[in-house]
Amino acid sequence: MHFQLTPAEFEALRISLSVALRSVLCSLPFAIAIAWLLTRRRFPGRLLLDTLVHLPMVLPPVMIGFVLLLLLGVNGTVGGWLYRHFGLRLAFSTNGAALATAVMAFPLMVRAIRLALDNVDAGLEEAARTLGAGAWDCFASITVPLMAPGILAGAVTAFAASLGEFGAVITFAGNIPGVTRTLPLALYSALQTPDGEAAALRIAVLALLLGAAGLLASEWLARALRRRMGR
Amino acid sequence: MLQVALQCRRGDFTLDVAFEAPTPGVTALFGKSGAGKSSVAQLLAGLWRADAGRIELDGQLLFEAAQGLCVPTQQRRVGYVFQDLRLFPHLNVEHNLRYGLKRTPDRSSAIGWQHTVELLDLGALLRRRTAQLSGGERQRVALARALLSQPRLLLLDEPLSAIDTQKRNELLPYFERLRDELSLPIILITHQFEDLLRLANRVVLLEAGRVLAQGALPELSLRPEMRSILGPEASGAVIEGIVERIDTASGLATVRIGSSRLLLPATGLSHGQRVRLQLLARDLIIATSRPQGLSVRNQLSGVISSVADDGEHNVLVGIDAEGVTLQARITASAARQLHLRPGLPVWVLVKAVSLQGHRFS
Numbered sequence: 001m002h003f004q005l006t007p008a009e010f011e012a013l014r015i016s017l018s019v020a021l022r023s024v025l026c027s028l029p030f031a032i033a034i035a036w037l038l039t040r041r042r043f044p045g046r047l048l049l050d051t052l053v054h055l056p057m058v059l060p061p062v063m064i065g066f067v068l069l070l071l072l073g074v075n076g077t078v079g080g081w082l083y084r085h086f087g088l089r090l091a092f093s094t095n096g097a098a099l100a101t102a103v104m105a106f107p108l109m110v111r112a113i114r115l116a117l118d119n120v121d122a123g124l125e126e127a128a129r130t131l132g133a134g135a136w137d138c139f140a141s142i143t144v145p146l147m148a149p150g151i152l153a154g155a156v157t158a159f160a161a162s163l164g165e166f167g168a169v170i171t172f173a174g175n176i177p178g179v180t181r182t183l184p185l186a187l188y189s190a191l192q193t194p195d196g197e198a199a200a201l202r203i204a205v206l207a208l209l210l211g212a213a214g215l216l217a218s219e220w221l222a223r224a225l226r227r228r229m230g231r
Numbered sequence: 232m233l234q235v236a237l238q239c240r241r242g243d244f245t246l247d248v249a250f251e252a253p254t255p256g257v258t259a260l261f262g263k264s265g266a267g268k269s270s271v272a273q274l275l276a277g278l279w280r281a282d283a284g285r286i287e288l289d290g291q292l293l294f295e296a297a298q299g300l301c302v303p304t305q306q307r308r309v310g311y312v313f314q315d316l317r318l319f320p321h322l323n324v325e326h327n328l329r330y331g332l333k334r335t336p337d338r339s340s341a342i343g344w345q346h347t348v349e350l351l352d353l354g355a356l357l358r359r360r361t362a363q364l365s366g367g368e369r370q371r372v373a374l375a376r377a378l379l380s381q382p383r384l385l386l387l388d389e390p391l392s393a394i395d396t397q398k399r400n401e402l403l404p405y406f407e408r409l410r411d412e413l414s415l416p417i418i419l420i421t422h423q424f425e426d427l428l429r430l431a432n433r434v435v436l437l438e439a440g441r442v443l444a445q446g447a448l449p450e451l452s453l454r455p456e457m458r459s460i461l462g463p464e465a466s467g468a469v470i471e472g473i474v475e476r477i478d479t480a481s482g483l484a485t486v487r488i489g490s491s492r493l494l495l496p497a498t499g500l501s502h503g504q505r506v507r508l509q510l511l512a513r514d515l516i517i518a519t520s521r522p523q524g525l526s527v528r529n530q531l532s533g534v535i536s537s538v539a540d541d542g543e544h545n546v547l548v549g550i551d552a553e554g555v556t557l558q559a560r561i562t563a564s565a566a567r568q569l570h571l572r573p574g575l576p577v578w579v580l581v582k583a584v585s586l587q588g589h590r591f592s
Contacts, residue, residue: 132334
């Protein structure tokens, strides 16, 4: 068996990486904000927010895709408004695929960042404030650097989960070659094709290598960060 | 001057304090743990908000509950050396020190970089990570960081508690230099009496969230409130004097106190210094006539001013000895046998070796 990828498979790899990257970059600021709210603030509706954020972990991905379609589809309440006013169409687009993976991976990201934030001594933030740092200054100069390993871990986990997301993507964004056909969707399509086993195997090996490389890279980065922080 | 009057509740704990702290000078908040000392520091720094009261620092209001005024922490310019130091682990020593300096509103820094680094001997540590520092070094870095933020008030929360005796003796001179060089009020939180002896110009006694008494240490040392905090074994009159003579042959220093003189070990003392010492009540001996043939080096003549019960079998005798008030703790049976009563002339004896003079300027 030779391991030459077809152009369509390259395309699926490119789309997978692109979707996962967009998903992580767009959700990271929200994940940090929500993790901070849930860890450091007491407010009414905190439990509700916590539950809402974690729902994608316990619901079937297809259902998440369906809910997104209802809300953000061209005929949906929010989606219709976006389309009429900005000509923005999320359903069945690469950005839509990114959004679907972002929603699915969001709880993982929030959890990792929360864990890191719990380990940041609030006393250090108090010290920064006595030294003249305002709330944002303190957050940027003390809190974020101290939880950087956790943010990284959250981002890597979310990236890996985004690469693998299937149900929500296929429901909300479809399985369009060159637009939303990511590696898992390409794998599924290959299996649906007669004599597609060789292609399916190539895609599976590719996904495996990608996952392993991601894990190694994150471990290396985390070590470098910890060294930099003198721990 | 710092003027403080604050009331607040948090769960079961109620705090109701009012005190003043001079500028410059060291005002010690003294009390057992749980007395509310650290809470007062947090309120002064604005990390916690009182229900009622006011804080005024050198003419500027930092907090006034009635007006709803509460200057945020970052604008109060309070240098706070926390008990657990709180050095930033992701920054090296130099960046820790510069953190506050960079954020001062006016660039004309009264407390200069060079001066502070030299004062606290930090030159060799600047490139180090905070995790590589010893306890005493961490302490000095925390202190320098607070100073470089150009504070108008310095809060030192148990700055010497986590440090062994030898390190304490290395660090105390730094604090003494600070007290003598800076023109700002310093609030020193401590439960160590030695810190009071060496550093405090003024003492505020706290217990269960209330101020029991406040004033100068020599006067407070005779108060029952101070005895209740220190316990009978550790209490006694604090007196101030000047080193008149150092006799290297005998290793003794002569300290003039009022019109009388005391001999004590000369260790660490030099001629002309102001010193403070504590005469532990349990170490004093009372004689009704001038004793002969004793090894005791110090004999002061005086008149009994009070005799009070002190626990089951003991009495506390107050003595005016040539302008200095002392307290002696003796057994009730000895007091009965000698017929001790106010107005009786007596001799007070104390061994030189039981005394320790602390430099105090």
